[in-house]
Amino acid sequence: MLGAHTIATPWFTAPLAFDSSWTSIRYIVNLAWGYHTVPDRWEAWLRAWPKDVILINSPSLLLWNTRKTYLKELEKAGIPIVPTLYVEEIDEKTLVDAAAHFATGDLIVKPQISASSFNMLHVLVGSLDFATSPRSLSVTAAVEELTRLGIAHSAMMIQPFMSNIIREGELSVLMFDGQLSHAVRKNASPGDYRIQEELGGIITAMDQPSTEMLELAHTSLAICPETPTYVRVDMIRNHLTGRLCVIELEVIEPDLYLKYAADGGMTFARAILQVHSQN
Structure with a gap:
């Protein structure tokens, strides 16, 4: 045509x-x-x-x-974005500090270069309810998974879960x-x-x-x-x-x-x- x-x-x-x-x-x-x-x-x-x-x-x-x-x-x-911390590596302290920064323990972690939820994790810091939080991991489990993926020491983003x-x-x-x-x-x-x-x-x-x-x-x-x-x-x-x-x-x-x-x-x-x- x-x-x-x-x-x-x-x-x-x-x-x-x-x-x-x-x-x-x-x-x-x-x-x-x-x-x-x-x-x-x-x-x-x-x-x-x-x-x-x-x-x-x-x-x-x-x-x-x-x-x-x-x-x-x-x-x-001045354009509203999902609040974001940009970090060069992630360990348990990084996640705990991010939870304090955002005043929530319900977090999303993903690479700064990514697509289609690639290597994205839903992390719960503290005593949140894993049963009602979809596909969530504890801080320890999240760091272990990032390490397994080989990206714990890579440029990442941390955001509050929307x-x-x-x-x-x-x-x-x-x-x-x-x-x-x-x-x-x-x-x-x-x-x-x-x-x-x-x-x-x-x-x-x-x-x-x-x-x-x-x-x-x-x-x-x-x-x-x-x-x-x-x-x-x-x-x-x-x-x-x-x-x-x-x-x-x-x-x-x-x-x-x-x-x-x-x-x-x-x-x-x-x-x-x-x-x-x-x-």
Whole structure:
């Protein structure tokens, strides 16, 4: 319909060798699954990307978004995010200190470079109820698990557990070229807190995102170094403040849930085809 053809290739094999007639080719990194498991290779690949070959989103934007410390920029701009401590290693004292800092023993721990709940742990500090806290670990068990995974001495994030993930769920706003496409709600299956479909999460379309959702999405987007061709803004309601806050601003390989878009993804396709030069 749009006169475009698509091919798939592992992200680390791109750009492919084509003859000079392929002047209009665009590489879309949205399916770069697994990049977070080889971050050094991923970042080197982005830095080596040829300047005369179009990559969407751009290498500079992808590098900015790779480590979740970009959330500090949103927070500095006054945009509500999930409260976060950034640490270079985790032991039992780190977790106990984090619980004191957040005034709650119900914590989430995850790598600063991660995707799809990769190596994310739900940790309870103190005498909280493990039976009613989905997939939770004690401090000792959490440190043992991080050690087993080989990431106890890696750059990590610690956050208070946002209990609304169980009730209201995670809300996502999908935007192409800075314009709203659609929105979805993601709920965890019973007994879990993870909302990814491959982990049992349940995705439903939202007929109309709220004004609060749209305002948060647009103000977050304004912090990006450049306007992404595609972006998913994930948010959740902070049970302590009652306000929506940003979980992540995804410009690398988010599921775009195009089957829930009213136009079936045509806006996304047009946004890709409108990119004529590398940002």
